[in-house]
Amino acid sequence: MSAAAAPSARRPDAYWGMAVFLVTDAVIFLLLLVAHAFLRRQGHGPGAGALSAAAMLPWSAALWASSAALVLAPRVRRAWASAALYGLGALLGAAFLLGQGLEYRHLLAQGHTVTSDLFFTGFYTLTALHGLHVFLGLPLLTALATLAARGRLTERRAGFREAATLYWHFVDAVWVVLYAALYVWGGP
Helix, strand or coil, X not given: CCCCCCHHHCCCHHHHHHHHHHHHHHHHHHHHHHHHHHHHCCCCCCHHHHCCHHHHHHHHHHHHHHHHHHHHHHHCCXXXXXXXHHHHHHXXXXXXXXXXXXXXXXXXXXXXXXXXXXXXXXXXXXXXXXXXXXXXXXXXXXXHHHHHHCXXXXXXXXXXXXXXXXXXXXXXXXXXXXXXXXXXXXXX
């Protein structure tokens, strides 16, 4: 048996490029999380007690559901259905950003700014960086929806599709960790 895999069985180069990028991105998030865990011990404000896990849960569920839409999108046979699923993923991601914006507005109205407490310094840094990732992923999902609707999401564009999907799943997985660390974990 040949050691070389058939071309169709290999992952596209764009997928591996995105995977390497995401590994470095994961290190950044990990370092920020460690710093946040350390700094929240020094905080003297309300910290995580000011956050509402229940209020953020529907928005978080929307983001996580977007990954399910992306898993289903390449498996449906109809181009319009695939486009609708990619579009749904983008819409759910945008809904998450709306929820994050509403939470920021609520927290700022209570006086919880980035400089009010070390907990909120880490909170805003982590969630804003994650929100930026979601924001940057929306055009990717929109492009996938557009290409699928036009029937142009062919094997030739498999690298783009797989890289964009991997990016989005990473963004969703990071939010699982951030949600647990920021909203659920009571802290040290």
